[in-house]
Amino acid sequence: MPNPDIIAQAMYAKDSYSQWLGINILETKKGYCRAEMTVREEMTNGFKIAHGGITYSLADSALAFASNAEGRLAVSIETSISHTQAVHIADVITAEATVMNSSPKLAIYDVKITNQNNEVVALFKGTVYRKSDDWDTIIKNDINL
Amino acid sequence: MPNPDIIAQAMYAKDSYSQWLGINILETKKGYCRAEMTVREEMTNGFKIAHGGITYSLADSALAFASNAEGRLAVSIETSISHTQAVHIADVITAEATVMNSSPKLAIYDVKITNQNNEVVALFKGTVYRKSDDWDTIIKNDINL
């Protein structure tokens, strides 16, 4: 299988929304990803704090990179998130996705999202389903999924 | 209490991210909101379908409008979403948030997200905590929350 970094970069290169968010992938390993972004004014809600969808989006991208980095195409089945602390403009938030359980078809990840002061701002849990497509083939043939 | 529409519009007027998404609030009642948006290329992920964070964001905004429309400030505690079908560029997706259970401090909402063909693309469930602040006072005094 390709290097986990190569898979994550191949995904990111075509991922317009993660690019709009300004996501920076810090580290990718099999079943693991750490990614960060900086909150901008256009990402805030009516209370001038980050919209819940922003934190969710960062976590969901980290989940996608971590789970696909295991070598096979993985799609999210069910995700949940608890927002524990407000996130403000200019905050740098980091999502760390870690595999908690893995079987041939299903895997569960915890994603912890912290701010620049290392405070937990959200806790995310995601379940993915592994398809049969492998990333080796996808990348070699530049397949559009 | 203010009219549910007035609360939702007051929230939306300051909600930069919901405006970026292009959310259009179709209807707001106590404990209910229906809102739609059109998916753009910049909202897609590496598979050129809408990023999971986009559908979540629409649902989370609908939850915010529906729960605050009951008259008191409501904040999300825990949310979950299942993505059931891919969403493509130019798809018009609609989120319909309905209160399922309500107590003085907590309320639970189901949000169903469908596309222009009335197919379910995601199912969302959210729990909110009601603070003591009421929207009458917030709007009259133009309080920045």
Add this chain to the structure above:
Amino acid sequence: MPNPDIIAQAMYAKDSYSQWLGINILETKKGYCRAEMTVREEMTNGFKIAHGGITYSLADSALAFASNAEGRLAVSIETSISHTQAVHIADVITAEATVMNSSPKLAIYDVKITNQNNEVVALFKGTVYRKSDDWDTIIKNDINL
């Protein structure tokens, strides 16, 4: 495929725990089940109300009957429950499981649990994975799964 009632009864006949709970299956259709039980003193926690595990168990059984009644073996992947009101000794609680979304491999169910006064005591959501085993074969061959 066998009649949904036959599948649910085949499952219930070997289900020691659902029998201990005293679950009574009221109705089974494809993707639907309604079942009830009466709370006994031995099912209560330290606050002398039904333990959260009791309401969950009834909902989980209803999910199992509803999802397997579609004809293929279904196993639960992820479930969530919100307990919205206390359940007391002698309360009759009813779980109504309804399919919300269905694909060849996955399906999502909502289960609403109410008491004898038709008050919502819990809201449950469950995702199942459909295996290839079909209930026709399982029942005809009396397979022990």
Add this chain to the structure above:
Amino acid sequence: MPNPDIIAQAMYAKDSYSQWLGINILETKKGYCRAEMTVREEMTNGFKIAHGGITYSLADSALAFASNAEGRLAVSIETSISHTQAVHIADVITAEATVMNSSPKLAIYDVKITNQNNEVVALFKGTVYRKSDDWDTIIKNDINL
């Protein structure tokens, strides 16, 4: 506040269902509890493996002991569980509840459930709401909650 062990034991002493399950509290600290039980035949479903409600019940009890051990009455708002591996008769399953985030009114716990071979059989997440009642007063006055 009373010793966390004293709170957990006070709860357990009146908790008929946890006693029926045969739960053995191994350790309780503020925001933490580890508890085990052995699966009996009467706890199995139609597939002769532990009913999902059994694993949930153990996790939910561990959550209750861990969260109340912080000194104030805590009630569950929302819980989710993923069953990752079958549990069989005579298996000894252990639930370890750990606080992940805590605020004056809300707290989130992860509960990991493993079998005697230290394999993960389920992953549970729970959110509790802290009431104003403190366990010091509850125990001193033998209040029936």
